[in-house]
Amino acid sequence: MATPENAEIMVVADKVTCLFDVSAPLLNRLIERQPRRTLRAVDGVSFEVKRGTTVSLVGESGCGKSTMARLLVGLHRPTSGEIRFPGEGGRPRVQMIFQDPYASLNPRWRVRDIIAEPIRTLNLRSGEDATRDRVDELLVLVGLSPRDGEKYPHEFSGGQRQRISIARALATEAEFLVCDEPTSALDVSVQAQILNLMRKLQQELGLTYVFISHNLSVVRHMSDRVAVMYLGRIVEEGEANAIFANPQHPYTKLLIDTIPNLEDPNRDRKPLGGEVPSPINPPPGCAFNPRCGLATDRCWKERPELMRQSDGQNVACFVADTRIPFEETVLVSEEV
Amino acid sequence: MMLTASSGHKGLPSMPAVSRTPVLSVRNVGVEFPTRHGLLTATEGVSFDIAPGEILGMVGESGAGKSLTGMSVIGLLEPPGRLSAGEIWLESERIDTLSLRERQRVRGRKIGAIFQDPLTSLHPLFTVGKQLCETIRYHLGLDKKAARARALELLNQVGIPGAEQRIDHYPHQFSGGMRQRVVIALALAAGPSLIIADEPTTALDVSVQAQITALLKQLCRENGTAILLVTHDMGVIAETADRVAVMYAGRVVEIGPALDVIQRPRHPYTQGLMNSIPSLKIRAEALNQIDGSMPRLDSMPQGCAFHPRCSFAGPRCAKQRPPLAAVGENMSAACWLHQGGVNGDA
Ligand SMILES: Nc1ncnc2c1ncn2[C@@H]1O[C@H](COP(=O)(O)OP(=O)(O)OP(=O)(O)O)[C@@H](O)[C@H]1O
Ligand SMILES: Nc1ncnc2c1ncn2[C@@H]1O[C@H](COP(=O)(O)OP(=O)(O)O)[C@@H](O)[C@H]1O
Ligand code: SF4
Ligand code: SF4
Ligand SMILES: [Mg+2]
Ligand SMILES: [Mg+2]
Numbered sequence: 001m002a003t004p005e006n007a008e009i010m011v012v013a014d015k016v017t018c019l020f021d022v023s024a025p026l027l028n029r030l031i032e033r034q035p036r037r038t039l040r041a042v043d044g045v046s047f048e049v050k051r052g053t054t055v056s057l058v059g060e061s062g063c064g065k066s067t068m069a070r071l072l073v074g075l076h077r078p079t080s081g082e083i084r085f086p087g088e089g090g091r092p093r094v095q096m097i098f099q100d101p102y103a104s105l106n107p108r109w110r111v112r113d114i115i116a117e118p119i120r121t122l123n124l125r126s127g128e129d130a131t132r133d134r135v136d137e138l139l140v141l142v143g144l145s146p147r148d149g150e151k152y153p154h155e156f157s158g159g160q161r162q163r164i165s166i167a168r169a170l171a172t173e174a175e176f177l178v179c180d181e182p183t184s185a186l187d188v189s190v191q192a193q194i195l196n197l198m199r200k201l202q203q204e205l206g207l208t209y210v211f212i213s214h215n216l217s218v219v220r221h222m223s224d225r226v227a228v229m230y231l232g233r234i235v236e237e238g239e240a241n242a243i244f245a246n247p248q249h250p251y252t253k254l255l256i257d258t259i260p261n262l263e264d265p266n267r268d269r270k271p272l273g274g275e276v277p278s279p280i281n282p283p284p285g286c287a288f289n290p291r292c293g294l295a296t297d298r299c300w301k302e303r304p305e306l307m308r309q310s311d312g313q314n315v316a317c318f319v320a321d322t323r324i325p326f327e328e329t330v331l332v333s334e335e336v
Numbered sequence: 337m338m339l340t341a342s343s344g345h346k347g348l349p350s351m352p353a354v355s356r357t358p359v360l361s362v363r364n365v366g367v368e369f370p371t372r373h374g375l376l377t378a379t380e381g382v383s384f385d386i387a388p389g390e391i392l393g394m395v396g397e398s399g400a401g402k403s404l405t406g407m408s409v410i411g412l413l414e415p416p417g418r419l420s421a422g423e424i425w426l427e428s429e430r431i432d433t434l435s436l437r438e439r440q441r442v443r444g445r446k447i448g449a450i451f452q453d454p455l456t457s458l459h460p461l462f463t464v465g466k467q468l469c470e471t472i473r474y475h476l477g478l479d480k481k482a483a484r485a486r487a488l489e490l491l492n493q494v495g496i497p498g499a500e501q502r503i504d505h506y507p508h509q510f511s512g513g514m515r516q517r518v519v520i521a522l523a524l525a526a527g528p529s530l531i532i533a534d535e536p537t538t539a540l541d542v543s544v545q546a547q548i549t550a551l552l553k554q555l556c557r558e559n560g561t562a563i564l565l566v567t568h569d570m571g572v573i574a575e576t577a578d579r580v581a582v583m584y585a586g587r588v589v590e591i592g593p594a595l596d597v598i599q600r601p602r603h604p605y606t607q608g609l610m611n612s613i614p615s616l617k618i619r620a621e622a623l624n625q626i627d628g629s630m631p632r633l634d635s636m637p638q639g640c641a642f643h644p645r646c647s648f649a650g651p652r653c654a655k656q657r658p659p660l661a662a663v664g665e666n667m668s669a670a671c672w673l674h675q676g677g678v679n680g681d682a
Contacts, residue, residue, distance in 0.1 A: 060543060061541050158398070188397075188609060188613055189397055189608065189609055189612045189625070190629070192613075195623055199621075199622065200622075214542065216616070217613065217614040217615065217616050218614055220615075220616055221614035221615075221619060221623065254543070258542045258543055259616060260574050262571065262574050262610075262613065265575045265595070267574075267575050267576075269546060269550060271543070271546040271547040271550045275511060
């Protein structure tokens with residue numbers, strides 16, 4: 001139930017796990033005597049997003065960011081754990097924005113109809129005139145003109161198409177947007193336009209974002225909080241400023257160290273070796289141990305849990321100073 | 337591994353292009369497409385040199401003409417695209433006028449190509465060893481055994497662990513980063529003096545990206561290979577390129593030492609581009625953005641192609657196109673601000 005304490009919270013992920021069956025076809029398994037195999041795409045992930053703020057998920061490819069995004073919008077069901085929307089009125093309208101705006105826009109429809117579709121389906125305006133006005137309003141809101149509504153998606157550049165998909169998402173009156181690499185296919189100059197638009201819309205409409213990007217300077221620009229994922233788990237979570245200024249987990253440090261600093265680039269960089277291990281056969285203990293310079297014997301035997309640090313950051317690493325288990329401090333429990 | 341004619345200055349930092357004969361010299365090259373509605377000019381007046389052991393970065397937004405420039409050098413322009421003007425010289429040999437067969441020889445032997453998607457360069461049905469050996473035998477005329485030995489050496493050189501086993505694996509059995517290493521090995525097979533790398537790390541994770549760019553730098557230093565590195569990632573340019581060329585609407589608008597272009601750009605477009613990159617240090621309220629978008633080929637404005645978006649534009653900019661001209665010692669920019677002002681007459 002909502003209380004003043006948690007009314008501020010848009011969404012809670014509570015020990016969410018998502019497994020995929022990646023076994024070979026039955027016949028092959030029988031012939032080759034292979035066991036069933038499962039892949040832990042998301043493994044016991046907990047975090048919460050306050051209304052009107054942005055939480056970013058970062059990490060290397062395959063670490064589970066998109067799966068987490070799909071869980072949040074309900075495109076996947078958690079194998080265990082749950083996604084809760086503690087606010088009054090239950091589940092809010094949630095929309096997803098994808099990397100490739102082209103793939104998500106029907107090429108045979110005029111932009112006007114693409115944006116009007118959710119308004120009609122959800123009966124958000126009565127009558128065609130009101131719908132039309134709303135579409136014009138949305139086009140202007142995202143920096144296009146009402147005349148653009150008459151065109152087809154292929155007549156627009158990548159950045160403009162992303163504006164169209166944002167307009168369509170807002171047409172549902174969504175309050176919560178999950179954006180999966182929304183600017184990764186765009187040039188830096190176009191990216192700046194879209195990021196500015198997203199920040200402006202957030203301020204004007206009080207939107208809540210979960211933002212996914214592999215570009216850490218983009219994440220720095222967009223986020224209030226950041227969750228760093230590695231092999232399906234959150235290894236560090238905290239306020240964006242703190243994570244970037246003072247990363248605690250060795251993996252977060254590695255990620256932040258690999259970003260070139262344009263003011264003072266490191267032209268003699270020694271690349272850090274290693275790749276992400278397979279999520280089908282993760283290494284025992286801390287999954288980061290094969291690449292970690294600080295690993296001890298304990299890291300091969302036990303798995304570190306996300307613990308709240310004295311400075312408020314949450315870190316899953318034995319070497320970092322651990323204090324209070326994360327779940328006991330931050331999560332809003334059902335009974336409150 | 338001394339296969340290239342130009343190798344011989346191991347480990348030396350690259351020197352300014354003027355001091356040695358360039359490996360590649362692109363002179364005033366343009367690419368056009370005949371269409372039903374007339375001739376479309378995609379690139380025009382593109383000129384640059386790359387010295388042995390030098391990495392020239394090429395940046396610019398999507399559609400600016402980076403890949404077409406790379407493709408013209410490799411000789412793989414897709415028809416009906418064709419060169420409209422200019423000359424391309426590779427180690428003192430003019431290559432844009434060669435016959436198809438001759439170009440094919442030059443392509444594998446002297447120019448190696450690396451593209452964004454490693455799978456476009458690899459055949460899915462052959463092991464990487466077989467593909468490497470074929471290339472080596474075709475270009476270097478080695479026998480089977482020697483070719484395999486060379487293939488192994490290449491796989492080791494590009495940092496594939498357990499090369500002895502992995503040489504007999506198929507492309508799909510490698511991760512994205514490892515596959516790109518195989519493509520680099522393939523590009524290096526004949527010991528080329530020039531490598532064209534078009535967005536070689538765009539599809540890869542940051543950590544793997546750093547590994548691949550380090551590998552390219554090492555090859556460049558150790559073998560004296562010249563590299564044209566096309567990317568939209570300024571970070572990669574800052575850490576990898578010696579010089580950088582900025583393209584806008586089919587032309588080179590600025591060229592100079594990488595750090596100068598990144599930190600003290602002279603052309604208003606480059607300045608806008610640099611300012612639109614979010615900073616890691618401070619969280620600005622809004623990013624600097626260049627409003628509008630790059631003009632399309634069929635609606636190029638007169639004068640400076642950037643003038644509709646440029647906050648410095650003056651009357652001259654809408655009438656006359658600024659040529660690429662020296663600004664200071666090592667830099668060139670195509671902008672009237674540095675060539676007598678934007679108010680001059682037409
Ligand atoms: N087959 C073609 N017919 C007509 N125009 C073409 C053709 N191929 C490319 N172009 C045009 O030439 C220009 C330059 O294309 P090019 O592929 O070199 O751009 P780019 O800088 O590599 O862009 P990207 O980063 O998106 O790959 C673009 O305007 C493009 O639309
Ligand atoms: N439908 C699926 N079936 C099997 N495996 C999947 C499926 N979707 C995702 N995965 C696997 O889950 C892991 C996380 O995927 P994803 O969330 O897409 O990663 P990313 O961080 O790149 O977005 C990867 O190893 C991926 O291969
Ligand atoms: S728990 Fe051990 S292996 Fe894992 S990040 Fe910390 S020190 Fe490294
Ligand atoms: S020539 Fe004029 S319009 Fe073009 S970049 Fe320079 S100032 Fe701007
Ligand atoms: Mg993804
Ligand atoms: Mg390209």
